[in-house]
Amino acid sequence: MLQIAPSFGRIGEENAFAVLARAGALAAQGRDIVNLGIGQPDFPTPPHIVEAGIKALRDGHHGYTPAIGLPPLREAVARDIHRRHGVEVSPDAVMIVPGGKVTMFMAILMFGGPGAEILYPDPGFPIYRSMIEFTGATPVPVPIREANGFAFSAQETLALITERTRLLIVNSPANPTGGVTPKAEIDALVTGLAGHPGVAVLSDEIYGTMTYDGQAHVSLLAYPEIRDRLIYLDGASKTYAMTGWRLGWSVWPKPLYDAARKLAVNSFSCVNAATQWAGVAALDGPQDCVAAMVAEFDRRRGLVVDGLNALPDVSCVTPRGAFYAFPNVARTGWKAKALAAALLDEAGVAVIGGPDFGVHGEGYLRLSYANSAENITRALERIGRFLAVRRPD
Ligand code: PLP
Structure with missing residues (x-):
């Protein structure tokens, strides 16, 4: 009898993938499915980035790179941070990783473990909770409320900190709600954190280029008060439509950098070299492709x-950011997950039930608008027709 480590019994996954698998299976049977379930840009990676990756392969970049990433890419990340957030970061604080999730995993491994408490947004990206549980730490959900525009409440967040809290995960702009936490609330959060010097902060800013209505993205990197305990998470997946390339980057405070480097050496060794050169082209190249994608999402x-x-x-x-809408469907009388399942099976529209993002997601659906205007219109028509005739189970 094989016996895997008990921690694997606690590991979860993104339930959204189950919906996507079902949507794929129905489509394979010939059903016409409009997929608003998937959280990835529907655009191809811009051609100049693809060409840079191909060129790197042709030029013989086939070997390992330093585990922390190629110097030109770490320098390009530092320039990107300066350009977008007006903050000086040393390339020596930057680490290149295979996707945003890997920074998350490293940070949660570092601060998790039995006895630790980790605060994370709920509803939020499901992997936060899953990884926290994997380490044996206690996940402490920070409620993200519609009444608050799906922003973090500094007061509510700070009230959840105990002497066991090791890490606070912040995500703005947010998945699944599209919420953007306003500067005043982040100011208040940072001010309150001064009273909790033992709490590290992971700021997931993977959707940082996607804000709307003229609202500027506020990076937690812009707060010197917490720089010595802030882990900044970003990457190319969403901004440059590069989800399948697996390219992310993070900024670590000095005392944590070496631990993160060792995790890289012990696990993935490095991000594949061609992808890293594509990343240099993405960050140093023209940014009008990003502006065009964001305008279309808007x-x-x-x-x-x-x-x-x-x-x-x-x-x-x-929603003020990212590419998700999080409608309240409680008044329809449906439980959110039952509604999502019925919409897929009976109306041919894939969306995700809010509870897949945490207990505070009950009563909501997540719709990704990383899909064509035409498909969005078809999906809305189908949902409308469905709700007009179908009573809750
Ligand atoms: N963080 C959030 C909030 C996300 O929604 C996602 C992907 O959906 C990620 C991180 C992970 O990004 P990546 O595909 O680069 O691992």
Whole structure:
């Protein structure tokens, strides 16, 4: 009888993948499915980035790179941070990793373990909780509320800190809600954290380039008060439509950098070299491709929000970032996951039930608008027709 480590019994996964698998299976049977479930840009990676990756392969970049990443890419990340957040970061504090999730995993491994408490947003990216449980730490959900525009509440977050709290995970702009935490609230959070010097902060800013309505993204890197305990998470997946390339980067405070480097050496060795050169082209190249994608997401955002708010018993707060809408469907009488399942099976629309993002997600659905305007319109029509005739189970 094989016996795997007990920690693997605690590891979860993204339930969204189950929905996507079902949507794929239905499509394979010939069903016409509109997929608003998936959280990845529907654009191809911009051609100049693809070409840089191909060139790197042709030029013979086939070997290991330093585990922390190629110097030109770490320098390009430091320049990107300076350009976008106005903050000086040494390339020596930057680490290149295979996707945003890997920074998350490293930080949670570092601060987790039995006896530790880790605060994470709920509803939030499901992997936070899953990884916290994997380490044996106690996950402490920070409620993210519609009444608060799906922003973090500094007061509510700080009240959850105990002497066991080791790490606070912040995510803005957020998955699954599209919420953006305003500067005043982040100011208050940072001020309050001064009273808790033993709490590290992981700031997941993977959607940092995607804010709307003229609202600037506020990076936690811009707060010198917490720089000595801040882990900054970003990457190319969403901003440059590079989810499959596996390229992320993080900034670590000096005392943690070596531990992170050792985790890299012990696990993935390095991000593949060609991908890293593509990353240099992404960060140092023209940024108008990013602006064009964000403008298109913004256009679709209007379509989704207006369409949802026109449905009976559905209301949707306008998301200020990322590419998700998180409508409230409680008044339809449906449980969110049952509604998502019925929409997929009976209406051919894939969306994710809010509880897949945490207990505070009950009563909501997540719709990704990383899909064409045409498909979004079709999906909304189908949801409307479904709700008009189908009573809850
Ligand atoms: N953080 C958040 C909030 C996300 O939504 C995602 C992906 O969906 C990630 C991190 C992971 O990104 P990556 O694909 O680069 O690992």
